[in-house]
Amino acid sequence: MEIIQLNIQGMTCAACVSHVEKGIRKNDGIDMAAVNLATEKATVSYDPEKTSVEEIRQSIISAGYGATVPR
Ligand code: 9UX
Structure with missing residues (x-):
C-alpha cells in the first residue's frame, strides 16, 4: 500500500x-x-498495482471537486 495526500478544492x-x-x-x-x-x-491508502494517484485525482474531479497533488 501507498499513502498519499491530495489537496481538495471546493x-x-x-x-x-x-x-x-x-x-x-x-x-x-x-x-x-x-x-x-x-x-x-x-x-x-491504495494499492499502486490497482490504481494510481492520477486516477484518484480524476475520480475527485468527477465527483465535482478540485484536486491537486502537492509536490
Ligand atoms: Mo457540500 Mo451540500 O457541496 O449541497 S454544500 S454537499
Missing part, C-alpha cells in the same frame, strides 16, 4: 466530505480514504 460542508470520499472509493484498490474539511486534504 468543499463547503460535511456532505461534500462524503461525496469526495465516495468518489475516491469508486477506484479499485482503495484501502482507506479520509477527507478533512478543515485542512482540505484527502489522505488515501
